[in-house]
Amino acid sequence: MxxxxxxxxxxxxxxxxxxxxxxxxxxxxxxxxxxxxxxxYGIDFAGGTLVQVRYDGPAPIEKIRAALDLPNLSVTEFGSANEVVIRYSSASEQVAADPGRYIAKMLENTGNLEVRRVDVVGPKxxxxxxxxxxxxxxxxxxxxxxxxxxxxxxxxxxxxxxxxxxxxxxxxxxxxxxxxxxxxxxxxxxxxxxxxxxxxxxxxxxxxxxxxxxxxxxxxxxxxxxxxxxxxxxxxxxxxxxxxxxxxxxxxxxxxxxxxxxxxxxxxxxxxxxxxxxxxxxxxxxxxDIAKYKEALAQKQRAKAEKERMRAMYEKGSV
CATH class of the missing domain: 1.20.1640.10 (Multidrug efflux transporter AcrB transmembrane domain)
Incomplete structure (x- = not known):
């Protein structure tokens, strides 16, 4: 086209x-x-925790953000309005020991939910x-x-x-x-x-x-x-x-x-x-330089032709 x-x-x-x-x-x-x-740097490179949560209805993102007191918090939809991904960089030892359980506990007043995935990436x-x-x-x-x-x-x-x-x-x-x-x-x-x-x-x-x-x-x-x-x-x-x-x-x-x-x-x-x-x-x-480039190509072509000629002479002489 x-x-x-x-x-x-x-x-x-x-x-x-x-x-x-x-x-x-x-x-x-x-x-x-x-x-x-x-x-x-996100969790993949800086380290942190990712928790995927599914609600029975549309996820109340603003309520989720208000309920979670975590550093570098990020809450985004995941695939549909019912699911969200919660990311944060670090937390207290109690939360870090069982992130899924404590996230669910902190969000118990935001609706009926299910923790579907928890990923933890260490700083190292x-x-x-x-x-x-x-x-x-x-x-x-x-x-x-x-x-x-x-x-x-x-x-x-x-x-x-x-x-x-x-x-x-x-x-x-x-x-x-x-x-x-x-x-x-x-x-x-x-x-x-x-x-x-x-x-x-x-x-x-x-x-x-x-x-x-x-x-x-x-x-x-x-x-x-x-x-x-x-x-x-x-x-x-x-x-x-x-x-x-x-x-x-x-x-x-x-x-x-x-x-x-x-x-x-x-x-x-x-x-x-x-x-x-x-x-x-x-x-x-x-x-x-186009002229020099063409000359270099011509030299390669001459060298290739000479090589083919020598090979043909060798094969003819060996018959």
Whole structure:
């Protein structure tokens, strides 16, 4: 489906300075929020207790909050209006010994209820999960760097990694600014965004490489504009359909996945724009030389042809 004119070449590189300024503002704003507000670690990473409670009728969330005198308390619907998830970071030894029993006792005046699940995460386990989460993101970025360096060229790899860091920092800044809890769902969203942004970037880079190899012009700005314009309809439709799905989760998925869907919305928008306005212009800033790249490809082709010729001569002589 062609949303944009397939024959028209849009001047994206003519706007690279403006996009760079906006990107810097978003980065500095994200760093500001991360430095001042920090990240609000949820139970998964900070440790704490989760209790799932089901009522016979709609759960009186305000009454529940008023009845529970617990630190860092969070009460949200879970799946339906009858069920809630109660989260808190710590409590007295008496409550900690049997959370389900004492939560039920504190809520006995809020209605007929049933404690369906109790999960307790200790501070040590939370810290370990946090370290493994950071390790997962770091390893994924390193593997991306290696993959793109082998598939394309080191300038492409460096541009892609900077683009990934750009997206992650802005997403983390949004998480901090919005006060979202950082938990395993958040980690899953960030890793998904890394993969989504990388997919967009690789599609753009692949088209640029094809354009460089097939085109007669050595003007990198023209090649990039032509390549992005050729993939623009696909990029737009992919991002739009994904965004519509995530918006459905945001509006109708309930509080339990509100944070995940919010992060995904930010990540999809930022990841799509960064692959066009951040990753591609970096090839210009890194002084990618089309003529030298074509010469290197020609040398590889000559070496490959020579190798095939020598093998054919060897096989012919051995018959």
């Amino acid at each position: 062609q949303v944009f004119d397939s024959g028209k070449i849009y001047d994206f590189m003519g706007k690279k300075l403006g996009s760079f300024v906006i990107s810097c503002l978003l980065i500095f704003g994200s760093i500001f929020f991360l430095a001042t507000k920090g990240l609000n 386990v939370g810290a370990e999960l946090r370290e493994k989460g950071i390790m997962a993101i770091s390893v994924s970025l390193v593997l991306i760097l290696i993959y793109i360096a082998f598939r394309f060229e080191w300038r492409f790899a460096l541009a892609a990694i900077i683009c990934e860091f750009h997206d992650v920092i802005i997403v983390l800044g949004a998480i901090s600014a919005l006060g979202l809890d950082v938990n395993l769902d958040t980690l899953a969203a960030v890793l998904t965004i890394i993969g989504y942004s990388l997919n967009d970037t690789i599609i753009v880079f692949d088209r640029i490489r094809e354009g460089v190899q097939a085109g007669k012009s050595n003007d990198l700005n023209h090649n990039i504009n032509e390549s992005i314009s050729a993939t623009l309809s696909r990029t737009f439709m992919t991002s739009l359909t994904t965004l519509l799905t995530v918006l459905t989760l945001f509006f109708f998925g309930g509080d339990i996945i509100h944070g995940f869907s919010t992060i995904m919305i930010v990540g999809i928008v930022i990841g799509t724009l960064s692959s066009i306005f951040i990753a591609a212009p970096m090839l210009i800033w890194f002084k990618f």
